[in-house]
Amino acid sequence: MKIKNDLLLRTLRLEKTERTPVWIMRQAGRYLPEYREVRAQAGDFMTMARNPEMVCEVTLQPLRRFPLDAVIIFSDILTIPDAMGLGLYFVTGEGPKFKKPIITEADVDALPEIDAKTDLKYVMDGLKLTSKTLEGEVPLLGFCGSPWTLLTYMVEGGSSKTFAKAKSFLLNQSKAAHKLLQKLTDASVDYLNQQIASGANAVQVFDSWGGSLSPVMYEEFSLTYMKQIVDGVKAVNPEIPVILFSKGVQHNLAKMAETRADCLGVDWTTDLSLARELTKGKVALQGNLDPCVLYAQDEVIEKEVKRVLDSYGEGVGHVFNLGHGMHPDMKPEKLGILINAVKKYSQQ
């Protein structure tokens, strides 16, 4: 389908554009009252995520309010381990949990191979319906979690502050860890390619916990597998842009730029001018306003948006985004201020 507003795609291809495109991580989410209504109807998170009509509805909600340059399919990074039988559930205030976490190498061996087309059909149905409803207005993004980030939840059995179990698994059972990461990588390649076949115009890999690893461990246990994912997507879909986002990795950006990824997400702790220096124009950069700026007064938001645009400077390849997702207690109108500021200042 022809995309009417293809500003994001042109930026990801490092083409010269009329202004900086903007989309926001977790732009579909709890900060929107209309999202909370759907969520209340669904009862729980996974019921909503498994319902294609609801997925389509919440994916498109932010676009009705704001002139965004992309939408991202509403789903969760943990769909793959859930499809592998770990039993994903959510506890309010504690985040995601798994009924059957991975403890031993035998647990890894016992994980079934999954086929995204059938085992994650609900995601594909959501994408198809959303793509159809969207009618090419803006690009539709697909996504997956990085293998390392998925491993943390699978081994910890949920969220963690220290990643004590997940890192122990890497250090003490590295053979099992690599086996698990490879299984997740293979599943993710298939998953993203199926998402593209179902209507995704670009894809992002979320490595939320890449920044918890030392540079050496990051390279061995996270980046290597993300590189495989990029290669696996490019092998089937060479034209589809791939964005890698490892939160909190700063200097590893240089190594990330050596993959065939088209764009790297950058959080707010790395100045975009430094990120450009490290990545040497090989990739587009996406980011990087501190989400907490959305708690600020309107004029402060405008000032900080301008600062981010200025820190990127002249030239192609900047996608405006936050350095992390929206928070549930943010006011929707603040996002409007942000988007208008991006459009206003980046055109100048």
Added chain:
Amino acid sequence: MKIKNDLLLRTLRLEKTERTPVWIMRQAGRYLPEYREVRAQAGDFMTMARNPEMVCEVTLQPLRRFPLDAVIIFSDILTIPDAMGLGLYFVTGEGPKFKKPIITEADVDALPEIDAKTDLKYVMDGLKLTSKTLEGEVPLLGFCGSPWTLLTYMVEGGSSKTFAKAKSFLLNQSKAAHKLLQKLTDASVDYLNQQIASGANAVQVFDSWGGSLSPVMYEEFSLTYMKQIVDGVKAVNPEIPVILFSKGVQHNLAKMAETRADCLGVDWTTDLSLARELTKGKVALQGNLDPCVLYAQDEVIEKEVKRVLDSYGEGVGHVFNLGHGMHPDMKPEKLGILINAVKKYSQQ
């Protein structure tokens, strides 16, 4: 008092030494059964922290088990806001809390000036007793929290994942924020100088949450004030080494090295070779093993210790430490493996 093992102090002065000194953040803590015994006797954390005999006992406990090159006085970074009347208390599993958080500029104005000598006499008594009991065996470290890190707890009323309130305070009430940071800075200078007068041979500023800020905000709201603290200590105690530790700041290390600090703490997400490059030999560097390595098998710990030593490479100015504190569920004997490995490999 003459220090018998002054390896740490010589390293902080960038002198050539026979091996790499080692001490560990939170080496006195819950992972030690003898600590848990004292804590149980005390009943609650602050009762223990306010009792000089208990402070002396738990400060020296790790030195009885391990051939450490320094001890650090047992206390808490939140003693200053507590002395200012915010009412510090601890809830098990939730960390520190304040009964009266800071909300408005009027709250900042109402904070009393404190005199560390009298208002934090219990800290000084603990230092004096520990210094006397230690008899100069190894250096005794004093410490404080950074003004920004203290502000986060004072404004949030406790711990936070996003620092939404603390960052909103910086962005929306920046005049009040600077006023608060200045009050905390002035109190911290007095506090550290009093600690030195009471027996501390070196001091460390813990900026646990510096890494949550963008580089621009880090410089304005955290580093500026830590620099004042370094200057304030050096003005009274030019011979006393000052260590700054901002967790998760990576590239800001270059700016930190421009203060008069003697040493910078480095967490495990920045390779020490990069940290040396950024700081150009101006300061010693302290770190930077991922604490989670202490969950690993003995031979993995040895290998990872060697890797950290190798990443620093040849030359003066490396203090071995973890990149963050010990965790309560760690096994004491693992720390012994680490310390022996540091001594063995750094002598070679």
